[in-house]
Amino acid sequence: MPEVKSIFREVLPKQGQLSMEDVPTLVLCKPKLLPLKSVTLEKLEKMQLEAQEAIKQQELASKQTQ
Amino acid sequence: MEVTMDPLFLAWSYFRRRRFQQCSDICSKILEDSPYDQAAWSLKTRALTEMVYIDEVEVDQEGIAEMMLDESSIAQVARPGTSLRLPGTSHGGGPTPAVRPMTQSGRPITGFVRPSTQSGRPGTMEQAIRTPRTASTARPVTSASGRFVRLGTASMLTNPEGPFIHLSRLNLSKYSQKPNLSKTLFEYIFHHENDVKNALDLAAQATEHAQFKDWWWKVQLGKCYYRLGLYRESEKQFRSALNHQEVVDTYLYLAKVYQRLDQPITALNLFKQGLDRFPGEVTLLTGIARIHEEMNNITSATEYYKDVLKQDNTHVEAIACIGSNHFYTDQPEIALRFYRRLLQMGVYNCQLYNNLGLCCFYAQQYDMTLSSFERALALVANDEEQADVWYNIGHVAVGIADLTLAYQCFKLSLAFNNDHAEAYNNLAVLELRKGRIEQSKAFLQTAASLAPHMYEPHFNLATLSEKIGDLQSSYIAAQKSEDAFPEHVDTQQLLKDLRQHFAVL
Incomplete structure (x- = not known):
């Protein structure tokens, strides 16, 4: 159908302003860089973990003796 | 023989x-x-x-009670730029929340976590109690019931015959007369037994015996007062110690007191005084940089971190902070160089590989991205870290438009940490793309209640509600989003549209 083609022709303006509608889209939360831990913090956490382990061991031992 | x-x-x-x-x-x-x-x-x-032993300068844990019932700060409503508690007020050209995630207290996340900056200062009691913990440790009720006590009791528990020294049977005045024994004994009581009251007694008697001329005992007295929460007394002791002998440590302790009293400007001046006496001292420079960072003045914080690196080019904290700043100011390839430097220095943990993976991805070095994340996953120490790594992998998946993978990553993140608000939010966005409005809405509401300080879930909820015609909820959510991030243009636009709607009605 050559007639239809001639009726609807695409328009690509070479001059003038180009406008675009800004549609609000949903936003993703941003990627998260993980903060490194300081030496002190690592030592604290390690000591806390060891202490918890020690307590667990002792509790187990005391249960077994009972 | x-x-x-x-x-x-x-x-x-x-x-x-x-x-x-x-x-x-x-x-x-x-x-x-x-x-x-x-x-x-x-x-x-x-x-x-x-x-x-842990470095006393670094250790500073505020309990809920200290935080909420705090009467030591001078001004309850401080002027902008003079307080550590009003973070949003002084924008020193730092990145907005649109590009840099925020912590609970409204500060941009840092590149380095120290015991004192773990979760900032929440606004209300309720928020303080149900804070989603960022560094896997719960905030204690008071610092007196915190880690210190647990460590002290732990050291006793491992000794089946009881403690090495029975403090109650100790004649403190006898030991305070013997300078060669009293110092080690003090450190033992303070660090190992965590018995601050006895340590204070010993220090007070010893300083008397030294005729108030020994700076060391004054510093120890100051440390004890600090632990007991008597900040003004500890300030006096540190000042007096500085008169006897200028030591870098004393400057650091004194600055810590001022930070606790919420006087960052005084602390900054003190650091500068210290720098006059000890030019180029790394710990003092780091202290200045930290205060700038806590006051949300990222640009000058970075300047000071660069000064630190001029003095000590293997300073992990400085490298990590500059690196994260470059990442969030849209220069991932430079951030990558900083993190690579850390790797060369021998830092080898989950966080570093995660950051490397993210930097590689955004710097378009796709070959290294997934292998970095694989290593990060292999090195995780706990579930929270694992959740964060999966969350970031989810971002990579969104970036390569593999939405199924992204969906699975965010789900995994939630499986490891059920309080991961960011993952809920991103999952909601993906659900909405699939057209499941109700599910998406539920996720957004969860995210908003878990992390009221983030603007994303509020804004998304507002947009979603507006689309389905629930203008009232949309307006409420948009207002919350505006509270969290006042400069967000889309929120303002949405609010304007909604107000117009209501005016027409």
Whole structure:
């Protein structure tokens, strides 16, 4: 159908302003860089973990003796 | 006949090689034979102290009670730029929340976590209690019930025969007369037993014995007062110690007091005074940079971190902070260089590989991205870290438009940490793309209640509600979003549209 083609022709303006509608889209939360831990913090956490382990061991031992 | 080494000498040797357990064992044996051997006794106290020693300057944990019932700050409503508690007020050209995630207290996340900056200062009691913990440790009710006490009791528990020194039976005044014993004893009481009151007694008597001329005892007194929450007294002691002898440590302790009293400007001035006496001192420069960072003045914080690196080019904290700043100011390739430098220096943990993976992805070095994340996953220490790594992998998946993978990553993140608000939000966005409005809405509401400080879930909820015609909820959510991030243009646009709608009605 050559007639239809001639009726609807695409328009690509070479001059003038180009406008675009800004549609609000949903936003993703941003990627998260993980903060490194300081030496002190690592030592604290390690000591806390060891202490918890020690307590667990002792509790187990005391249960077994009972 | 075999010639054995003198046991005390051997113990000393173990101590110098930081084999404290062996050192303490040998000292115990010597003490069994001769209970009044002062050298062995003193060495054992030192060994036991070193086992649990942590840098007192770095340790600062605020409990809920200290935080909420705080009466030591001078101005309850401080002027902008003079307080650590109003973070949003001084924008020093730092990145907005649109590009840089925020912590609970409204500060941009830092590149380095220290014991004192773990979760900032929440606004209300309720928020303080149900804070989603960022560094896996729960905030204690008061600092007196926090880690310190737990560590103290732990050191006793491992000793089946009870504690090495019975503090209650100790004649403190006798020991305070002996300068060669009293210092090690003090450190033992303070660090190992965590008995601040007895430590304070000893320090007070010892400083009297030294006729108030020994700066060391004054610093220790200041440390005790600080732990007890008597900040003004501790300030006095530190000031007086500085008059006797200028030591970098004393400056750091004093600045810590001012930070606790919420006087960052005074602390900054003090650091600058210290820098006049000790030019180029790294710890002082780092202190300045930290304060700038906490006051949300990222640009000058970075300047000071760069100064730190000029003095000490292996400073992990400075490298990590500059790196994260570059990442969030849209220069991932430079951030990558900083993190690579850390890797070369021998830092080897989950966080670093995660950051490397993200930097690689955004710097378009796709070959390294997934292998970095694989390593990060192999090195995780707990579930929270694992959740964060999966969350970031989810971002990579969104970036390569593999939405199924992204969906699975965010789900995994939630499986490891059920309070991961960011993952809920992103999952909601993906659900909405699939057209499941109700599910999406539920996720957004969860995210908003878990992390009211983030603007994303509020804004998304507002947009979603507006689309389905629930203008009232949309307006409420948009207002919350505006509270969290006042400069967000889309929120303002949405609010304007909604107000117009309501005006027409």
